Amino acid sequence: MALSVELVSPEGIKYAGEAQPVVCRTVGGGDIAFQAGHIPFIGELSVWQVEVISVDGTRDVFAVHRGFVQVARDMVTVLSDVSEAKVDIDVARAEAARTAARDALAGDPADLVAQAALARAELRLRVAGAAVGAAHH
Secondary structure (H helix, E strand, C coil), rough: CEEEEEECCCCCEEEEEEECCEEEEECCCEEEEEECCCCCEEEEEEEEEEEECCCCEEEEEEEEEEEEEEEEEEEEEEEECCEEEHHCCHHHHHHHHHHHHHHHHCCCCCCHHHHHHHHHHHHHHHHCCCCCCCCCC
């Protein structure tokens, strides 16, 4: 049995289909995989990837910049301000954003805006399959 899955952002539905399982990362809860029959769940998403693995084994990966995931009656809904499929990511732009964020952090390691920008850029590069280099913690 498969899950019905929707990834929704302000631009529209980024993904709609069936999957088994769906893997995402929640704030304070770590990675979680949803399969058919999962108990109802609502969680806040981290800036991380969401993996949708179809019943034939195809894996779609999306960069999700926070949001929420809800599971109810074998339906997984991901709501996010920004979600990007691998094919939609502009690698050169993400690399430039990563460089700018690293430069800002070199001047002020406590810069929360730069920290968030770095996390988003590294996520985009990870999902796009580009080398991310040393992770920032």
